Amino acid sequence: MGMSDLDQIDILSGLKPGSELYAIRRERPEFVEGTELCRETVLSPNHGFGLSHALRAALASRMARFIGREDLAAVYDLILDDAGSDPDLASIASGAEIAAAADAFTSAIIRHADLVTRTPRNSSRADIERLKKAGLTNPQIIALSELIAFVNYEARVLVGLSLLEEVE
């Protein structure tokens, strides 16, 4: 098996082609392929509802940083560069405080990504109202929510598999 058989989850979990855990993952092709398909639908969907692929990658990078996976953030930084970064997007990705100059639409999105990544338990109706007030449409609210939730899922899969690779 060549390196090309490794997907993002294998690489970031430290799984080698031919390793026991690599083989175990392939016994669940629905998980492996399903995760990659989901990644496309939240990072580079056909219908983005006006949330660009670059903004999505910047947010994914930011969330990965907050979760403590710099390696995952670095992958999203590369995707951001490919999609066309700019100083504002790079600032979002870096995890910096929301700039005072940021427009209301973007700052509401960033605030929501931070909140739902860190303390989903604290979110309430008021947080969705805030998104609506900042001008997000219903499809944008759902697309944003799925993106946030995906990155949180992915990071947990990575952490779990990395730990499992270390035990006998």
Place this chain on the structure above:
Amino acid sequence: MSTARFKVKALSWSPYIEPVDVATASEEQLAAMQVTPSNTKVSPYVRTLAHDPESYVARTKLFNAIMYAKGGLDRAERELGALVASAVNRCVYCASVHARRYVELSGREDVVEEIYVRGLAGPFDARTQAIVDFCKALSETPSQATREQVQALRDHGMSKADIVDLIHSAAIFGWANRLMHTLGHSVPVEAK
């Protein structure tokens, strides 16, 4: 001692945004919701997520594989992973659904009562404790999940393939909870 068995109430869910209206939905949304002339009843949850049909379809497929795929980790213990994540994230609706499924599959009202009444600290029997401890850490702060916690799962008879299933069930609820608990709230089931 109470003689009544501990029961978790069934709940319903209500969104904070207007769900897609089946009458005005696009072809893609109708296909995502699997609306057919003989099936026009779609839950508010599905109609809410159908605003973005692409992600809805892909995630539902993955979700079903993780929770229901044949073989591997016992379905009851996948439900326990879902319940622990939902308890950490305080998704009352998800917790009620998956607590009830866990009890149906395992008969372990005692575990659910402990979680609902006293929380995730336990004590539980050793295997349950190992599952709860690992899924709690992974759900709360992934960086605090430890190799020792995974070793404890191995020590209690779980194969690596079982643990892969458990990781996915807890992780997919890190996803589901971030939809259900942020986009709406639980409501009592309407009296029939």
